[in-house]
Amino acid sequence: MKRTLGVCYYPEHWPEAQWAEDAARMADLGLTWVRIGEFAWSRIEPVPGKFEWNWLDRAIETLGKAGLQVVLGTPTATPPRWMLDRHPDMLAVDAQGRPRGFGSRRHYCFSHRGYRKDCARIVTALAERYGRNPYVAAWQTDNEYGCHDTVLSYSDAALHAFRDWLAQRYQSTEALNRAWGNVFWSMEYATFDEIGLPNLTVTEANPAHTMAFRRFASDEVASFNRLQTEIIRKHSAAPIAHNYMGRITEFDHFATGADLDIASWDAYPLGFLSDRLEVTPEHKRRFVRQGDPDFQAFHHDLYRAVGRGRWWIMEQQPGPVNWAPWNADPLPGMARLWAWEAFAHGAEAVCYFRWRQAPFAQEQMHAGLLRPDSVPAQAYAEAAQVVEELLAMPEVDTARADVALVFDYASAWAWQTQPQGRDFDYFRLAFAFYRGLRRLGLNIDILPPDAAQLDAYKVVLAPGIATLSEPLLAALARYKGAALIGPRSNSKTVEFATPVPLPPNLPGLDATVARVESLPPDVPVPLDRGGNFLHWREKLDTTGSVLESCTDGWPAIVGSGGLRYLAGWPDDAALDRILTDLCTAQGLTVDPLPEGLRRRDSSTHRFWFNYNAVPVDRADFMIPAAGVHWEKL
Amino acid sequence: MKRTLGVCYYPEHWPEAQWAEDAARMADLGLTWVRIGEFAWSRIEPVPGKFEWNWLDRAIETLGKAGLQVVLGTPTATPPRWMLDRHPDMLAVDAQGRPRGFGSRRHYCFSHRGYRKDCARIVTALAERYGRNPYVAAWQTDNEYGCHDTVLSYSDAALHAFRDWLAQRYQSTEALNRAWGNVFWSMEYATFDEIGLPNLTVTEANPAHTMAFRRFASDEVASFNRLQTEIIRKHSAAPIAHNYMGRITEFDHFATGADLDIASWDAYPLGFLSDRLEVTPEHKRRFVRQGDPDFQAFHHDLYRAVGRGRWWIMEQQPGPVNWAPWNADPLPGMARLWAWEAFAHGAEAVCYFRWRQAPFAQEQMHAGLLRPDSVPAQAYAEAAQVVEELLAMPEVDTARADVALVFDYASAWAWQTQPQGRDFDYFRLAFAFYRGLRRLGLNIDILPPDAAQLDAYKVVLAPGIATLSEPLLAALARYKGAALIGPRSNSKTVEFATPVPLPPNLPGLDATVARVESLPPDVPVPLDRGGNFLHWREKLDTTGSVLESCTDGWPAIVGSGGLRYLAGWPDDAALDRILTDLCTAQGLTVDPLPEGLRRRDSSTHRFWFNYNAVPVDRADFMIPAAGVHWEKL
Amino acid sequence: MKRTLGVCYYPEHWPEAQWAEDAARMADLGLTWVRIGEFAWSRIEPVPGKFEWNWLDRAIETLGKAGLQVVLGTPTATPPRWMLDRHPDMLAVDAQGRPRGFGSRRHYCFSHRGYRKDCARIVTALAERYGRNPYVAAWQTDNEYGCHDTVLSYSDAALHAFRDWLAQRYQSTEALNRAWGNVFWSMEYATFDEIGLPNLTVTEANPAHTMAFRRFASDEVASFNRLQTEIIRKHSAAPIAHNYMGRITEFDHFATGADLDIASWDAYPLGFLSDRLEVTPEHKRRFVRQGDPDFQAFHHDLYRAVGRGRWWIMEQQPGPVNWAPWNADPLPGMARLWAWEAFAHGAEAVCYFRWRQAPFAQEQMHAGLLRPDSVPAQAYAEAAQVVEELLAMPEVDTARADVALVFDYASAWAWQTQPQGRDFDYFRLAFAFYRGLRRLGLNIDILPPDAAQLDAYKVVLAPGIATLSEPLLAALARYKGAALIGPRSNSKTVEFATPVPLPPNLPGLDATVARVESLPPDVPVPLDRGGNFLHWREKLDTTGSVLESCTDGWPAIVGSGGLRYLAGWPDDAALDRILTDLCTAQGLTVDPLPEGLRRRDSSTHRFWFNYNAVPVDRADFMIPAAGVHWEKL
Numbered sequence A, B, C: 001m002k003r004t005l006g007v008c009y010y011p012e013h014w015p016e017a018q019w020a021e022d023a024a025r026m027a028d029l030g031l032t033w034v035r036i037g038e039f040a041w042s043r044i045e046p047v048p049g050k051f052e053w054n055w056l057d058r059a060i061e062t063l064g065k066a067g068l069q070v071v072l073g074t075p076t077a078t079p080p081r082w083m084l085d086r087h088p089d090m091l092a093v094d095a096q097g098r099p100r101g102f103g104s105r106r107h108y109c110f111s112h113r114g115y116r117k118d119c120a121r122i123v124t125a126l127a128e129r130y131g132r133n134p135y136v137a138a139w140q141t142d143n144e145y146g147c148h149d150t151v152l153s154y155s156d157a158a159l160h161a162f163r164d165w166l167a168q169r170y171q172s173t174e175a176l177n178r179a180w181g182n183v184f185w186s187m188e189y190a191t192f193d194e195i196g197l198p199n200l201t202v203t204e205a206n207p208a209h210t211m212a213f214r215r216f217a218s219d220e221v222a223s224f225n226r227l228q229t230e231i232i233r234k235h236s237a238a239p240i241a242h243n244y245m246g247r248i249t250e251f252d253h254f255a256t257g258a259d260l261d262i263a264s265w266d267a268y269p270l271g272f273l274s275d276r277l278e279v280t281p282e283h284k285r286r287f288v289r290q291g292d293p294d295f296q297a298f299h300h301d302l303y304r305a306v307g308r309g310r311w312w313i314m315e316q317q318p319g320p321v322n323w324a325p326w327n328a329d330p331l332p333g334m335a336r337l338w339a340w341e342a343f344a345h346g347a348e349a350v351c352y353f354r355w356r357q358a359p360f361a362q363e364q365m366h367a368g369l370l371r372p373d374s375v376p377a378q379a380y381a382e383a384a385q386v387v388e389e390l391l392a393m394p395e396v397d398t399a400r401a402d403v404a405l406v407f408d409y410a411s412a413w414a415w416q417t418q419p420q421g422r423d424f425d426y427f428r429l430a431f432a433f434y435r436g437l438r439r440l441g442l443n444i445d446i447l448p449p450d451a452a453q454l455d456a457y458k459v460v461l462a463p464g465i466a467t468l469s470e471p472l473l474a475a476l477a478r479y480k481g482a483a484l485i486g487p488r489s490n491s492k493t494v495e496f497a498t499p500v501p502l503p504p505n506l507p508g509l510d511a512t513v514a515r516v517e518s519l520p521p522d523v524p525v526p527l528d529r530g531g532n533f534l535h536w537r538e539k540l541d542t543t544g545s546v547l548e549s550c551t552d553g554w555p556a557i558v559g560s561g562g563l564r565y566l567a568g569w570p571d572d573a574a575l576d577r578i579l580t581d582l583c584t585a586q587g588l589t590v591d592p593l594p595e596g597l598r599r600r601d602s603s604t605h606r607f608w609f610n611y612n613a614v615p616v617d618r619a620d621f622m623i624p625a626a627g628v629h630w631e632k633l
């Protein structure tokens, strides 16, 4: 595949007279892709049933004729105001019981059958009209599923769909009562119609109830998306993508991704650092204009897995955005660095969001490649530089990783349902392990929770996986490399019960979690080889080898053959040692990197990324602040 | 009375085949009591009006035949799902106006007359069936009134009951308007039907309105409970208890307790330290696996008063729990220490919660004496040790206390209604005084606010009592010992007005609170003899003796004879000095204890408890970490 | 005009027998004014349509005959309970959709037409009865518009009035869609009836939508107030005031003030320091019993502008209040200092709130000049001292200010609608500049945003004005002094879009804001001449003179002639230098004052105010703690 650049564009925002010039400048800049259409429903169908195709026909033609390839979005994230007259109950309802009204976007409940029908109608109309259009080279379904906390809806539509889902899953309330343990506190149901949504209960609902609702809600996203992909495929051979948003774990991206050809995500490094990372204030200060050094890479590797190898950045931050608590200006160079880091991880395309900053409405403070007055903004020249550089390295590939990390959305739901300690968050745990590997200079693959093949890897990590799947357990049993499982892995059944025999119940490892403790962040548990467990630890009964212990004698790591179980949440110092030991024992070379410097290999090159605001000197080369360096392997 | 141990058990959670073995192991361990039934309504009455007694008959018989005595709970804290079809409006409503739905427990409004009828029906059925059962040796009403913030309900049922209560209390709205001062801001009512609940007002409601609602809500708990005790007594001679929860002040436990034979409480030292104590982070760290050294003792002394001498622990934490922000593992020895501390304060029984950890539903992370796989957990051996030790000291008694602290639930409501300073909390104030006395090694009695006899005590404390009752004022007038009254005591009438003459208006003490100030926690007011007032102080006009002053000249303590008024909230240093002076002047010997070491006397023994994670050396004896020591007096 | 003192009094709270003595004591103390009536609706009209005038006639006569002049309030802030039966939907609704119920005060929606009619009815009745009463010397409309967050209502009444307002403003939805940019996210409307209120949207509403709602809500306050003033003027020649509350920016006080003769505000220095100032904990500690040294002065200067020269303090804190998070006792002397500071800024009258502390209802902990038992409280003697001192300086005037600060309510709405950085608050920004000028010992005028005449001033500041008005732009173009504009000034159109050409687009200054960044408070941007930008900075493209720069090279101040644009939010160190440079270059003398010492000139005297708790020594004179000093100019 080719490495390419693109941009997001909204012809409906600008006078038609400006389109041709915009298209020419895009082409001139060297862009390949232009994404359009995903918020334009009110212009495509201003009145119910009355389509206005002409403007869109001309827009696509203008862009296409300029040499650009169009990614056409379905506009289902922004139903027009008239849709609410057709379906007054289509709005999602928040956990407090309040309908989430019209006036911004994503104002729909995934479970509303009437709205789904109208989605099918507009997608059919779009696919019929543009499915064979020579300029439409890819599709995007909807926009950022789950953004603005929109996966979970407590509406009547969701309630009825949930009851149907439960009836399908359990067949009888007797089976459901048994599976959930509803005898506890007399929560037994006689009919499926008695079952409610797990919000607004007096104290926490049965976690099995909540967890079932989380699985249901994730399934609803997948089926909503599948409705669209099935229609598009009938009319078009172009690949279909969805643009996921960073750190959205409310639905299973692997499940939704199974119906797509390409995974893509929207990369806003400064926004994410500001609003969705548990890091120290010092870390936020240090990287305020660069973004976190590992957050993007994690998502690159995640979406490479979700896309089964094919992935893009559909929206790339080009300058300050509008939506984070604070919105700093990226350091000069970052708009280039972020693009190259994506390419180093195997991205086929990086599309900047957006072409020209809009002077109106919600995102008027969101930078584009152009200012509102059409003057090039900072990122314009950086995009041009990337275009230049791509000439020397046009081909995408990703180097084989020796280390794999299993990532499981259901575990995020599990530990939100029952954190047991206030700060126990699955993404945070998994990301801590990922970051630990990155600090050691390793290439990493992310694996889905039902991965059945581990043989390509020397080391596999599976922290915090609530339920180890059958395929993964079987793969682990066969596995010749080193696997580090835990903490908290395999500690729940799929019905959210504690399994008996007690966890982790791993093949070939005699170890039992006799009890666990969660701890406030200021109560570290020291390890005898240095560093600490934080947040969480477990007391193991074991006859296996105790490889490390806490200073009070509780086993910290036990192992048998290549299989190791980790009985707590290590701090960075402990994690560095544990991962170094694990990898070097498998013959891997680790390269502990200075803060803010990171690397990734393609099969032909080693790429270096300097997230620091100062240069880094590496003896054989120097990388400037916000710089990228690569060398042939 | 005998000192005994027991356990909470849920036969409905386990296969019937396991009951006999469980019962045998309980008996073998030396347990006396087994509490059952309090959440089993859906199994006792799976369909409205259709009772299933057989399983419960067999469970009681199995346990009884093994030698155990059954405490039978009424299941009214967990009405089954079908109850909502009978009474759709029975749910409590929160202060934001949202019904608090089915799906956990305590989903009922105390004021709903229809639900009360169904409670009477199930309690009657239970009492008729088991009132003379030889194995049923005690009763428990409902479970943890007020847990999950369930005393205050803003439902229609509550509204109508409140209006009736007001009509009974005031007889006319004219009288009510006058009593509340409704002329202020034109809040006058013409009929009782115009009066609403004091939530969702634009700014704070009239505090007299709020306070009346708090008194009403407390009365509703008492009458709800009385409904059950009156039925049980008709059919059974066994004593009746309720299991109160720690630091629940939303209803008057003395009033509810008047209808019970035994007070009991549910002691979760680590959970309480984590989620309901205003202490420093350092203190929380130090006692993270032991619990606060005074919190349990306070409740022991409180419930000895509520139970008029007879009290139990109905649920004793045996290991990590599931519900606090963080849930640490108790230090080995604590499950024994906690039991012995209860016995030292006069407990007749300590029941561990629960026999076997449930692998399902809300409390699956709550430890038991057994793990989910029936292997003994940490506390099992500690319970066995207590059983052994009880053989040497089978008899319960409590040593006479020389010091008494008045505790008044209505004052908690008063200062929540009108804190005047954000951090003015009644429990916190009363507990600070209690803790001060404990630090000095004293035995303490807690007295109800209408205590009419003080002569048994050398020292009486009454901080923060909003309204001193007639009996207490009369007792103080007669009292020969030393009484320390204030801060803020007697500063409100029962109708929540400022009395004129101004407070404290104490018999024989010429002192007037000319004005008060509340202060942020970082603005201490130094006292001339050391230490500070924090949070609160008062300016006194007085012709009495000024015993201490603030460094800026405001009187800090004034006195006349044995009566002293304290004009602020002392910090620990000031409190230690003030209490030492007060007690030694009355001929009491104080023994300032090192941090984490505490003591309590029975009439025959002095017990020492080491809450520290390290040993304490006391010259004549050494107490290990988490250790208990006793010596004959 | 005369400088006078007054007091707020509630005859309906006290037995009629006490009125004459109260009136005599007021007169004896030397008070001129007594404000009454503003919460007495339930006593004036206890039953709908049935007026009870007799008591009020007697109260006014008793007060008037004692020599006092009455300020009569309209009681519309406290409609009686029966009003809700007439208009069940008159309640305001909060942003969460909950009606804000009866039981305190301000329980009405400004947009409810039925309630407005009843307001007109009661005001007409009052004005007819007392419009010519010789003792009624002034009027007050309602009470503290906007207090308790009551300007914004999300009720049906507000919704319908908003749609009408939009229809008037835009005439067609096509025009509205264009003005707001509703094509973004398909938010276009076909009819005005489709438009909702901008709350409870999935993510933020279109800022143009929110901003229109804010303008509408402000207009509603003005028309509600105008309804009353028009009625009163028909019947009375006495001047009309309203008592504004501190730091209420939800409606445009200039617009409401245009219908009034006198602006007045309610000055609670300790309450405001405790609950509505972004200052360091150290600052709050230092001034805990004195109040902020600049907050009152800012409001004095603001309301002198709102009242077009005529202004009062209608409620002056006399001792501890009841409503702040913490309520300290003022240092002795502060009740005098606060009054004199008001007079130094041109107040005609200072009325203490209230005569006697009420022993009942919401404000029973709010001090008065008398205690509840009628004994003089601390402030009584201080008021007496002010009366004495006024004899020597009876005449009010205000010295010419050389420096002016533009203050614009719409900018407060704009930056709340779209802060872009979490801590960007307009009042905070404007107040920082005001405080900077005060620290330099300058006299300041505040100007409305449509000020058309600047020639009286040597220096004009206009930070953060979202849209510079036509008159102000014209005045700036003509202006010969030094004007400092920015940061963020003129960056929005009136329809809340980004203007093209880009801001600031100032006459005669070639400077363009190429982009902006908001920054967390711990990321300062150092300036090359010292100090930092905090929270916010802008990157300017300019051919003008760069007068200061950030150390990374971004221009910090650019200028051309007298016009300077400031490209960030300066910290105190930077602001002191910038303002000193600006003022001294215009020939003004600055006098950097020690912390807590402030000054203000009348045309004849220089007044000094010591907000410190310790004396300040100024070589030629010494001011005690909480002291006032004045000298002839």
Ligand SMILES: [Zn+2]
Residues within 6 Å of the ligand: A144, A266, A315
């Ligand atoms: Zn996006």
Ligand SMILES: [Zn+2]
Residues within 6 Å of the ligand: B144, B266, B315
């Ligand atoms: Zn319990």
Ligand SMILES: [Zn+2]
Residues within 6 Å of the ligand: C144, C266, C315
């Ligand atoms: Zn007021």
